[in-house]
Ligand SMILES: *[C@@H]1O[C@H](CO)[C@@H](O)[C@H](O)[C@H]1NC(C)=O
Ligand SMILES: *[C@@H]1O[C@H](CO)[C@@H](O)[C@H](O)[C@H]1NC(C)=O
């Protein structure tokens with residue numbers, strides 16, 4: 270009897286504390302929410318469609334689309350990044366560039382070469398992790414490159430268009446100044462995580478893009 274009474278008290282007290290905490294944080298604005306398999310919590314937030322209220326910096330706004338949490342890029346939500354994992358302790362996100370993924374998936378007949386370096390799609394607080402990511406470089410060439418005999422260049426599977434190539438670079442250094450230029454070709458640099466061995470086999474470019482890459486974030490200043 271006394272024991273169940275104690276349990277009731279403990280339960281009641283923890284409930285009241287939780288309610289108070291939620292109120293203090295602005296009516297549950299920053300209470301964790303679920304999207305797909307992921308828990309979205311501070312500094313990220315999902316908009317509340319009923320109240321339409323904002324819960325913080327737009328940089329950290331997450332749109333939940335069919336169970337996939339998405340953060341916007343510089344070019345908006347349509348060319349946003351799907352979040353496949355979040356580590357709140359490490360301030361790290363694993364994301365997939367949906368635009369590139371869809372373009373490559375649809376490229377059985379026509380070629381769609383990523384035309385923007387990933388680095389230009391992201392601004393602070395997000396940063397492409399320079400330690401874990403590797404480079405994948407896509408080439409859109411006006412003529413077969415002189416370095417065609419270079420065996421690191423892999424021809425893309427692009428129907429009958431043949432001036433599209435991809436190759437594995439080194440570690441993504443974040444400076445974006447790798448020596449990737451090939452005469453007559455436009456180079457696009459995309460980070461990928463690669464296989465667990467750290468290998469990047471450029472001929473698996475669709476899988477590499479779908480595997481995503483790592484972003485880190487800096488927390489917004491307190492009070493925003
Ligand atoms: C959730 O996780 C399961 C198992 O890991 C996976 O098969 C599924 O695709 C995931 N769903 C989403 C929406 O990411
Ligand atoms: C997600 O991240 C956690 C650790 O942060 C890790 O244990 C887990 O394997 C990751 N899941 C995927 C699908 O990458």
Ligand SMILES: *[C@@H]1O[C@H](CO)[C@@H](O)[C@H](O)[C@H]1NC(C)=O
Nearest residue numbers: 380381382383409410433455
């Ligand atoms: C290659 O670049 C040209 C010029 O920017 C563009 O018109 C063409 O669509 C690109 N090719 C592919 C396959 O993306």
Ligand SMILES: *[C@@H]1O[C@H](CO)[C@@H](O)[C@H](O)[C@H]1NC(C)=O
Nearest residue numbers: 378379427428429430431432
């Ligand atoms: C590629 O193939 C399509 C259909 O098979 C054809 O219409 C087109 O002219 C071809 N393009 C080139 C550059 O050969």
Ligand SMILES: *[C@@H]1O[C@H](CO)[C@@H](O)[C@H](O)[C@H]1NC(C)=O
Nearest residue numbers: 384385386445446456457458
């Ligand atoms: C991407 O970055 C590389 C290296 O900085 C640069 O040479 C290239 O022109 C850039 N590509 C595009 C499409 O802006």
